[in-house]
Amino acid sequence: MSPPVQHLLLVEDDSTWRNRLGEAARAEGFVVSHATDGVEALEWLRSHPRAGHPDLILLDLVLPRMDGWELYGQLRTSERLRHLSVLMFSESLSGEESPLSGVVGFLRKPHAPEAMLHQLRATLRYLPEPAPREPSGPYALRLSENVALSLRLLPGSVGHAVRLHLLRAAELVGGELPMASTWLHALPGTPPSLLVTVEGVRVVLEVDDERRELTATSADVPPHLLRAS
Structure with a gap:
């Protein structure tokens, strides 16, 4: 039996990157929703019931208004949103960062979307199971x-x-x-x-x-x- 189509929320302020990464995710069978920054992503998540939440958030760390680190912190301290898994990417990441709860991986963002598409497709195809979340949650x-x-x-x-x-x-x-x-x-x-x-x-x-x-x-x-x- 084939797995159900997964839902991905792509949080990226650059329209070229949103379009190209969205195409790559849809090619792997994902339904893709979009947000342009952390504020918009948080509003989107809060306005949707848990059943409508994505299986994964593909998150650029450098964003206007609310950056990716702050959005991640908001997710991890919310009982309603703590279940969400995140794949982070940025030009300044090495791809070998220390693990964080709920973060399934880190991708280094190259100068053009095309250079990241192969790595993104491979990551989406073999996503690891998220680590168990502690009941009390972080501070x-x-x-x-x-x-x-x-x-x-x-x-x-x-x-x-x-x-x-x-x-x-x-x-x-x-x-x-x-x-x-x-x-x-x-x-x-x-x-x-x-x-x-x-x-x-x-x-x-x-x-x-x-x-x-x-x-x-x-x-x-x-x-x-x-x-x-």
Whole structure:
């Protein structure tokens, strides 16, 4: 028996990329819906019942209004949307990023859609089963204005790596948090806080267990990593 046709939500602001990637997905038997950024994708998902949700979200990380990292964070902290699986892509990804819950893979975005079509078709054809989701879910992640500005000034690959590790910290706090690792450390004090260190960038996270939130309150960025605004 052939598998049922799967439904894919493609979140991409560039119309050329939307059209070409949509064609590749439809060639693999997917029904394709579109959103141009994270805000539109979130509104679309919230307006549809769970039965109408896609089997996979193909998500560009660099988007206007709400980028892919923020959309992923919104999905993971929503009881109604946490079941959704995500395939991320961006020019700054290597394709070998650390796993995140609900993320089935990472694709590096080349200069033209045609260069990514073969890799996309192969990935869609052999999607892995998503990892089980923990019942409690991750903590929400919030960035203070100064931290958000600092991360926007980082080179693309470094910015992606920091955002990924901040989200990973939110997942670990929602499960079983290690006291120390190569990139995550618990800091002494009340209220508790965490230190995430990635490629020389140091971000302090304040922990609110009652609200189940992490707030990035400060970011120490080496001067050589800051891009001109």
